[in-house]
Amino acid sequence: MNAWTVPGYAETRELGSGGSGRVVLAVHRATGTAVAVKYLAERFRRDPVFLREFRAEARLLGGLHSPYVVGLYEYVEAPDGAAIVMELVDGIALRALLARAGRTGPEAALALLKGSLLGLAAAHRAGVVHRDYKPENVLVTADGASKLVDFGIAAGRGSTPGVAGTPAYMAPEQWQGGPASPAADVYAATAVFFECLTGRKPYTGGNFAELALQHVEAPVPVAEAPEPVRPLIRRGLAKRPEQRPENAEVFVAELEGAARAAYGPDWEERGQRKLAALAALLPLLFPSAGGPAAGTTAVATTSLGRGHRPSSAFRPGRRGLTAAAVAVVAGAVLVLATRAAGNEPQGSSAVSAFATTSATPAAATPSRMRPPETPHPSPSPSPSASPPPSRSPRPGPMPSATRTTARPPTPPPTSTTPATPPTTSPPVTTAPPSPPPVKVTAVEVGSFVQTGVATGQATVSVKATGTGPVTVVLEWFTGDTAGELGTPEGTDTLPYRPDGRALAAPTASHTFTGKGCWWQVRATTRPAAGNGSSTRSLFIRSCQAPS
Known part of the structure; x- marks a missing residue:
């Protein structure tokens, strides 16, 4: 086990371990935020290729802005260890x-x-x-x-x-x-x-x-x-x-x-x-x-x-x-056999709550299957700071005693701060954020029905995490073509707040004044939903042939 720990965090327990490192559940002392800390194993930390890959993973996570990808808080590298601090998903x-x-x-x-x-x-x-x-x-x-x-x-x-x-x-x-x-x-x-x-x-x-x-x-x-x-x-x-x-x-x-x-x-x-x-x-x-820490995973x-x-x-x-x-x-197969000979655990199989991450050297093993893996804790909403879209996410040289924060309490800095002397671990310079604000993952018009000769009613479903107000915006349209938004008919705004679990389904009615056989409604949210918007059309009764 790596004796070095990231300064500023109190470890609660080990979540999992494998050939390439270990993952622990920890709490940020200053804010009380629970995090997952992934430590690179000592023998891999001393390999510059493995270390470069570990940095690459941290940089990549920091560049993905999505509630559907594990979020990065910070990457810490010191003379005695390297770690990725991530948000913990239950x-x-x-x-x-x-x-x-x-x-x-x-x-x-x-x-x-x-x-x-x-x-x-x-x-x-x-x-x-x-x-x-x-x-x-x-x-x-x-x-x-x-x-x-x-x-x-x-x-x-x-x-x-x-x-x-x-x-x-x-x-x-x-x-x-x-x-x-x-x-x-x-x-x-x-x-x-x-x-x-x-x-x-x-x-x-x-x-x-x-x-x-x-x-x-x-x-x-x-x-x-x-x-x-x-x-x-x-x-x-x-x-x-x-x-x-x-x-x-x-x-x-x-x-x-x-x-x-x-x-x-x-x-x-x-x-x-x-x-x-x-x-x-x-x-x-x-x-x-x-529960107890997860065991190691098999080589293959x-x-x-x-x-x-x-x-x-x-x-x-x-x-x-x-x-x-x-x-x-x-x-x-040769790579797998070589790694198995290098004291990697064989045949053990852990069914755990954690995904697996490996820092595998691309240059060292040009033909390779997935190597030994470290059980990786469950993540939750988003990260920050993106790699160039047309290049492989392989970072350049990075000082060996640094702390790079991807998601501090305020907008994320992109610079790297040198740490203090190699005899001690680098000081805490930043902290992960407080519990995240509301994030809307999806909005959808669940139903859209005609309630009168010129009136319709739409019900919206919203999925969100975190806390804070959410505003649903409904835009109404009339037109003659299915699947296309017609002439704008007005907008309704429905403010409401998540209850921490399921959200109430906001409902709104509208009286249509435009001509056309199709009514349409488009739902968006503020903050914006992960899927952007949801649109639904309705073919009205007055345009249907009598039976």
């Missing part, structure tokens, strides 16, 4: 839910996929590809919300960092060492979606070579999924990147359309309730439960050949492709 890993329930059902799977895709969308807008979307890296909170964590092997869009990821969820181009692209994240997210629906991974080869070939060549197993969501799986698991949605944001739009058409306007609310119910079955896995992050049979739909072909797949995987 949630459990999707892997634990699947281990307990087997599958989630379609509405819950769609709700979970949407939340984590919105986290991926924030990364994609910043030019970052996650490269390791899997059930261990998707967290579910007590209210059924989902969040994406672990950017330990993320890469810049278009970069060629080599073979990396978790085999069961790697896109064909990842197996072949192709450039990092958002479409690869879409593939991995779809593979997890398939697992939530069916209780099994889309491909379950008996070894690395067979698994690689299945991802590259085997048919997409859409027949096992419910019929309404098969188009999403067919698109998301397409073999060629250009055949998939180009990024997570595009995929979210397709998902919402399919979900609404198949399960109605309230699908997301029902899905989150189902996720919350599944999470409630595992109360001791929440960080707030105060995906089990190959344990209780799995090769897909019956797969028929190996093309000997040249087989040989190529074996050659690609050989380097990864």
